[in-house]
Amino acid sequence: MNYTTKQIAEITQSQLIGNKDLKIQHIAFDSRSIYSVIKTAFIAINTPTNSGEKYISQAIEKGIKIIISENFHPEFDGITWIIVENSVKFLQDLAKYQVEKNPQLKTIGITGSNGKTIVKEWLYQCLWNEMPTVKSPKSFNSQIGLPLSLLQISEKHQLGIFEVGISKPSEMQVLEDIFSPKIGVLTHIGTAHSSNFKNEEELISEKILLFKNSETIIFNGDNVLVYNKIKDIYTEKKLISFGLENRNDVKIISDPENLNEEIKVQYFNEEFSFPANQRDEATLTNALALVCVMKELHFSNEKIIEKINALKAVEMRLESVNGVRNNLIINDSFNLDLDSLIIAYQFIKQYNKAEKTLILTDIIDVKEDEFSLYNKVADLTNEQNFSQVFLIGTQITRFKEKFKAKTFTFRKTKKLIESQQLEQLENQLILLKGARIFEIDQIKKHLELQKHDTVLEINLNSIIHNINVHKALLKPETKVCAMVKAYSYGLGGYEIAEFLQHHHIDYLGVAFADEGVDLRKNGITTPILVMNPEQGSYDTIIDYNLEPEIYSLRVLELFTHQLQLKGIQRKYPIHLKIETGMHRLGFKEYEIDELLAQLKKYNVKVASIFSHLSSSDIPEEKEYTLSQIEIFKRVSDKIIKELDYKPIRHILNSSGITNYTDYQFDMVRIGIGMIGISPTPEIKEQLQNAVTFKTVISQISEVKKGDSIGYSRKYKAEKDTRVATIPVGYADGIPRLIGNKIGFVGIHKEKVPIIGNICMDMLMADIGNIAAKDGDEVIIFNGNPTLEEFSEYCKTIPYEVLTSISRRVKRIYIKN
Numbered sequence: 145m146n147y148t149t150k151q152i153a154e155i156t157q158s159q160l161i162g163n164k165d166l167k168i169q170h171i172a173f174d175s176r177s178i179y180s181v182i183k184t185a186f187i188a189i190n191t192p193t194n195s196g197e198k199y200i201s202q203a204i205e206k207g208i209k210i211i212i213s214e215n216f217h218p219e220f221d222g223i224t225w226i227i228v229e230n231s232v233k234f235l236q237d238l239a240k241y242q243v244e245k246n247p248q249l250k251t252i253g254i255t256g257s258n259g260k261t262i263v264k265e266w267l268y269q270c271l272w273n274e275m276p277t278v279k280s281p282k283s284f285n286s287q288i289g290l291p292l293s294l295l296q297i298s299e300k301h302q303l304g305i306f307e308v309g310i311s312k313p314s315e316m317q318v319l320e321d322i323f324s325p326k327i328g329v330l331t332h333i334g335t336a337h338s339s340n341f342k343n344e345e346e347l348i349s350e351k352i353l354l355f356k357n358s359e360t361i362i363f364n365g366d367n368v369l370v371y372n373k374i375k376d377i378y379t380e381k382k383l384i385s386f387g388l389e390n391r392n393d394v395k396i397i398s399d400p401e402n403l404n405e406e407i408k409v410q411y412f413n414e415e416f417s418f419p420a421n422q423r424d425e426a427t428l429t430n431a432l433a434l435v436c437v438m439k440e441l442h443f444s445n446e447k448i449i450e451k452i453n454a455l456k457a458v459e460m461r462l463e464s465v466n467g468v469r470n471n472l473i474i475n476d477s478f479n480l481d482l483d484s485l486i487i488a489y490q491f492i493k494q495y496n497k498a499e500k501t502l503i504l505t506d507i508i509d510v511k512e513d514e515f516s517l518y519n520k521v522a523d524l525t526n527e528q529n530f531s532q533v534f535l536i537g538t539q540i541t542r543f544k545e546k547f548k549a550k551t552f553t554f555r556k557t558k559k560l561i562e563s564q565q566l567e568q569l570e571n572q573l574i575l576l577k578g579a580r581i582f583e584i585d586q587i588k589k590h591l592e593l594q595k596h597d598t599v600l601e602i603n604l605n606s607i608i609h610n611i612n613v614h615k616a617l618l619k620p621e622t623k624v625c626a627m628v629k630a631y632s633y634g635l636g637g638y639e640i641a642e643f644l645q646h647h648h649i650d651y652l653g654v655a656f657a658d659e660g661v662d663l664r665k666n667g668i669t670t671p672i673l674v675m676n677p678e679q680g681s682y683d684t685i686i687d688y689n690l691e692p693e694i695y696s697l698r699v700l701e702l703f704t705h706q707l708q709l710k711g712i713q714r715k716y717p718i719h720l721k722i723e724t725g726m727h728r729l730g731f732k733e734y735e736i737d738e739l740l741a742q743l744k745k746y747n748v749k750v751a752s753i754f755s756h757l758s759s760s761d762i763p764e765e766k767e768y769t770l771s772q773i774e775i776f777k778r779v780s781d782k783i784i785k786e787l788d789y790k791p792i793r794h795i796l797n798s799s800g801i802t803n804y805t806d807y808q809f810d811m812v813r814i815g816i817g818m819i820g821i822s823p824t825p826e827i828k829e830q831l832q833n834a835v836t837f838k839t840v841i842s843q844i845s846e847v848k849k850g851d852s853i854g855y856s857r858k859y860k861a862e863k864d865t866r867v868a869t870i871p872v873g874y875a876d877g878i879p880r881l882i883g884n885k886i887g888f889v890g891i892h893k894e895k896v897p898i899i900g901n902i903c904m905d906m907l908m909a910d911i912g913n914i915a916a917k918d919g920d921e922v923i924i925f926n927g928n929p930t931l932e933e934f935s936e937y938c939k940t941i942p943y944e945v946l947t948s949i950s951r952r953v954k955r956i957y958i959k960n
């Protein structure tokens with residue numbers, strides 16, 4: 145895209161206020177991840193649940209000069225405005241225009257439930273050096289993502305590969321109207337359907353609307369409903385079905401489990417074979433989709449085989465790990481192109497580290513001329529304020545002069561490591577971005593804080609996803625407090641809070657003042673509620689601007705006394721806890737008159753009134769729960785009547801949100817639900833697993849029938865078998881009581897029993913004839929077994945399991 149402000153206003157029939165000759169090449173919609181302000185406009189997107197106009201000032205602060213918005217905000221100086229009627233529609237109209245203006249473009253549209261992104265990325269790997277190709281970045285596929293992706297199309301492109309995802313009925317029609325692909329690809333559609341669709345059939349009908357005007361439809365025919373529906377509806381089109389089932393036009397006719405045999409494909413009446421390392425069903429099915437598209441584009445079988453052989457895994461995650469000398473390493477050394485570099489630059493915006501270092505290699509898979517490519521890379525990089533840049537390779541190093549930061553060049557990764565310059569890095573955010581062949585993973589290993597095989601892996605995106613699943617049940621204006629007490633339920637300290645803050649969580653909840661202080665020291669500015677404000681900690685609470693739970697008249701008096709001692713002038717925020725049936729902490733109903741009388745005397749502001757449900761997860765206790773809610777309502781009404789402002793009210797925890805949605809009041813407090821646990825099956829199904837405890841096998845031994853395993857000879861082998869020794873024990877938080885076949889761990893996707901007594905740092909498992917070897921991964925929980933299953937072995941609940949994982953187990957954080 146390359147337009148002036150005037151052209152854009154004309155194309156979309158919008159009103160222009162300001163400079164009509166400014167150039168727009170990019171549109172940013174998330175003010176937090178603006179990575180460049182050159183020729184960039186910010187669009188304030190208004191959706192039913194959020195208004196992007198809140199973030200206009202942030203965008204302007206970052207240097208944006210052009211704002212696209214539904215409303216004009218005259219308070220900002222020197223800004224050019226494009227005033228649109230509907231922000232989402234604006235993007236869609238502009239994208240439609242962009243597609244129509246480029247009739248030379250052959251288009252491929254990919255939809256489905258699983259595999260869209262992999263098929264798209266793989267197709268791109270196969271096709272980019274055959275013809276100029278444009279694609280959607282990573283998994284940019286929504287109502288907003290598709291238009292933004294389409295805006296990248298230019299005259300030079302011949303092929304466009306776009307992912308089209310929907311989450312609700314009637315969305316596809318809108319998208320099909322702006323983007324109607326010549327070749328439609330439908331990947332796997334699972335039987336599970338999201339709750340937004342009545343049933344599987346509705347989901348399928350909606351997705352295949354994308355192909356209304358396609359010439360060819362390439363579809364996964366393993367789902368019989370899909371197969372019949374497409375054959376019924378699209379009788380006039382060229383249809384190609386692929387999959388593992390026999391009815392498909394394109395299928396696999398060899399036995400994938402036989403590793404000595406290549407994968408043999410039948411394509412209508414033709415047969416050919418290709419080698420494959422990964423042979424799981426999803427990978428093979430996705431490969432079939434590639435075969436079909438390449439055939440459709442008239443590739444020879446030899447060429448197709450060559451392309452499939454060259455495929456590389458699509459890694460979709462950026463990994464952040466703590467490094468030595470308080471460095472934070474963001475590792476994205478899986479692939480490198482301009483798109484993924486931009487994503488990495490957007491990503492690092494969310495960290496507060498003052499100093500940043502970039503380690504960047506040659507970009508390999510690109511057909512653009514070097515000069516223009518590395519100029520773009522340097523321009524983008526110069527906008528990120530890195531304090532130093534290390535360039536590795538033979539190409540990029542020739543452009544050293546273009547980089548404004550202190551820049552060093554190396555021919556090879558090894559040379560940088562040998563130079564000892566890495567040893568100088570301290571307190572830095574270090575972004576590692578390299579093409580795979582440079583193996584800059586070596587740098588990560590070099591900088592990483594002590595490497596551990598045993599880790600608790602936390603997926604931060606899943607946490608946000610899970611919050612959003614809960615939020616979808618709530619009114620848009622209901623606030624969310626994330627409970628991050630007890631080291632975020634064992635998952636970690638500020639890392640999680642930082643991510644939640646970045647995603648605009650309204651409140652954070654901790655148990656003790658110390659926990660809140662830790663967050664503040666790490667740059668968390670979100671309001672923090674302290675539920676157990678110990679008497680000795682009032683001073684700290686005030687110093688660090690934490691907000692105490694006040695649960696008795698005594699605490700109110702002591703706390704306000706401290707406020708006076710410190711000479712605090714402003715009305716200090718406090719949170720009143722009401723006792724409604726938990727019988728733990730809180731004001732009893734009969735104390736409220738006295739409380740109200742006292743409140744008038746003190747210089748405090750009741751920021752919120754809340755209570756806690758004892759049994760929101762237990763259906764049999766519905767009556768009790770409702771009575772708690774009733775008391776809460778009555779008491780809080782009474783308090784509010786006496787105040788001349790409205791405090792926030794909240795009572796629901798995670799299972800409260802799902803089971804008592806009607807009583808959300810002004811805020812909810814989510815805890816375990818963030819991690820992916822819910823007692824409600826329909827909710828559980830939508831949640832993602834946010835935590836995995838895993839390690840690797842230290843050693844495998846053959847044992848004979850009758851041999852004893854471990855301390856005290858508590859277990860004797862029942863037959864000849866193989867035993868894996870696994871480096872976690874009760875000191876890591878695995879209860880000793882789950883030894884001797886009470887508990888299981890996961891190896892090669894199977895559950896294998898723990899045998900013998902669990903030791904302090906190790907345990908043993910009977911792996912029978914599973915083809916595992918030393919160093920293979922072991923899942924302690926979440927996967928197979930799940931966290932819930934593991935909790936059952938331990939005769940407890942996930943909360944206790946998580947908070948018992950010892951601090952010596954390294955936490956690592958993954959963001960997709």
Ligand SMILES: *Cc1c(COP(=O)(O)O)cnc(C)c1O
Pocket residue numbers: 627629675756796797798799813814815816817
């Ligand atoms: C821990 C806690 C929560 C969160 O409970 P979950 O069941 O984990 O959602 C909510 N409110 C209070 C007061 C808590 O202590």
